[in-house]
Amino acid sequence: MKALIIKQLNAAPEFSDFTPQATAEGEAQVTLKAAALNHRDIFITQGLYAGIKVPCVLGSDGVGTWNGRKVILYPALDWGESEVHQGKDFRVLGMPENGTFADAITLPIANLFDLPNHLTWEQGAALPLAGLTAWRTLFTRCKLQKGERILITGIGGGVALMVLQFAVAAGAEVYVSSSSSEKIQKAVSLGAKGGVSYRESGWEKALKLKAGGFDVIIDSAGGENFALFPGICNPGARIGFYGGTLGKVNGLSLQPLFWKQISLLGSTMGSPQEFKAMLEFVQKHQIIPIIDSQFALQEGQKAFEKMESGAQFGKIVLHISQ
Numbered sequence: 001m002k003a004l005i006i007k008q009l010n011a012a013p014e015f016s017d018f019t020p021q022a023t024a025e026g027e028a029q030v031t032l033k034a035a036a037l038n039h040r041d042i043f044i045t046q047g048l049y050a051g052i053k054v055p056c057v058l059g060s061d062g063v064g065t066w067n068g069r070k071v072i073l074y075p076a077l078d079w080g081e082s083e084v085h086q087g088k089d090f091r092v093l094g095m096p097e098n099g100t101f102a103d104a105i106t107l108p109i110a111n112l113f114d115l116p117n118h119l120t121w122e123q124g125a126a127l128p129l130a131g132l133t134a135w136r137t138l139f140t141r142c143k144l145q146k147g148e149r150i151l152i153t154g155i156g157g158g159v160a161l162m163v164l165q166f167a168v169a170a171g172a173e174v175y176v177s178s179s180s181s182e183k184i185q186k187a188v189s190l191g192a193k194g195g196v197s198y199r200e201s202g203w204e205k206a207l208k209l210k211a212g213g214f215d216v217i218i219d220s221a222g223g224e225n226f227a228l229f230p231g232i233c234n235p236g237a238r239i240g241f242y243g244g245t246l247g248k249v250n251g252l253s254l255q256p257l258f259w260k261q262i263s264l265l266g267s268t269m270g271s272p273q274e275f276k277a278m279l280e281f282v283q284k285h286q287i288i289p290i291i292d293s294q295f296a297l298q299e300g301q302k303a304f305e306k307m308e309s310g311a312q313f314g315k316i317v318l319h320i321s322q
Contacts, residue, residue, distance in 0.1 A: 003057045003102030004300040009047040012301040013058060013101065021098065028066045028109045034125035035100040035297075036061035036119040037307050037316045038158065039147075039245075044095050045304070049303045053096050060093045062100030063115055063124040064320075070115040072279070073100065073107065075128040086268065092129070101300065103320060113276065116283040126289035126315035127282065129269070129273065130158035133242050135278040136270035137218055138163050139170075140179050142238040146171035148215035151196065151207070153225070156183045158315045159242060161290045163218050164190055169285040177203065183313055190290070204228040213237070214298070230256035238263045258321040290314030298319070 009241045019147035023029050041058045043049045058076040077097065080087020093099045093107070137159075138144050144167060152163050155176035168191035169175050176187045184195035191257035194210060196203045204225075213234035219226060223246025230253065231240050239262065258261065270278070281287070292312035295303040297320050307316055 002297065003098075003101040004059070004297060005055050005057055006054045009045065009052070009054070011045065012304055013045065014296045015300055018057065018102050020102065020104045022309065023106050026109055026137065027106055028113065029106045029113060030062070030064040030066045030071060031104050032062050032100055032102060032320045033066040033121040033186075033300055034063055034320055035059045035318045036125045036158075037303055037318070038129050039307070040092065040129075041094065042307055044302065051096055055099075056095055057098035057102045058094045059099035059101035059318075061125050061128045061315075062093075062105060063121050063128075064104075066112060069112075071112040072115045072124050073128060074111040074113060074272050074275045075104070075132065076269055077108070077111070079269075083271055083273065086271075088100050090269075101297065101318060103297075104179075107210055110272065113279055116279060117288050118283070119288065122291060122294060122317045122319070125317050126158065126291050127162075128275075129291070130162045130315065131278050131282065132270040132275050133159045133267070134162035134166055135281070136274050137242050137265075137267040138166055138216075139238040140270070140274060141265040141267045142216045142218070142240040144170055144172055144216050147173070147294045149173045149175070149211060149213070149234075150216040150218065151175050151177065151211075151214045152187075152192075153177045153217070154209055154221055155187045155192075155195065156180065156313045157220065158289075159220060160218070161314055164192060165287050165289075166281070168192070169281070169287060172216075173211075175207065175214075177207070184192075198225055204232050207234045216240065218242075220244075222249050224250065225246055227251040227253070227257055230260065230262055233260055233262050235260045237260070240265045240267055242267045291317055293317070294319060
């Protein structure tokens, strides 16, 4: 069998021979059909992730077959007993255990869920990590309601796009921000009402003038713009965030937070129960994840280069031939 294996840091994964781990009781060896990249995979190759060990097969998203069943994989292990937060043993597929950039993967049978029947292999591979992260942030943490107005920042990434599709399906009024006018227009074609460039001075004032205040804001970057969010929030608003790629938030004033009763809600991944609920929502609303581009598994280096460019709109998917 073959896999994309990271053998050293600051180097692209190598396409080479691979022997999956033997199955133990309660485990399954899934024959993989497609997988998808996440920014996490890039961060690991750069050494910007905790608990890195090499060699290792990266990849958290995957779909395939087991005993004739079409399955989509819950992209993590050992969430824990509480639905409120993950346990101390929680970890994501693809580091430290081998992940989905391979012909096969061995993992607990409990990680296997039925692939929604309207999705192709590639569409299914684009769903797990992004869909789960979006679901927990949007519904479990921020408790989005029909008719509420939501801002999704940095549209174009996998999670942000899933938030957009979920929010539109839930009946929310959606606005987006991006540095790319093309990405904003693509978001509008998916159901957003409009958007602004966060690189323009006074973008937040222009957005509030255009849309009004927001009930929910979903962000993954942090940084300077995060401090502007309370000013465009309605009373009782919720600000959900699942990343911090731009670092610390300077200049965040507490006064509008407590006066407007605004909640700051961090979120990471989600539980198996949330994954099940997310899949049911996707099936009910016939949601199809957005795919930017597709590569063969052996073209993994090209896929990683595309992800590093930051130009994608949607998920980057790997075909896994058998």
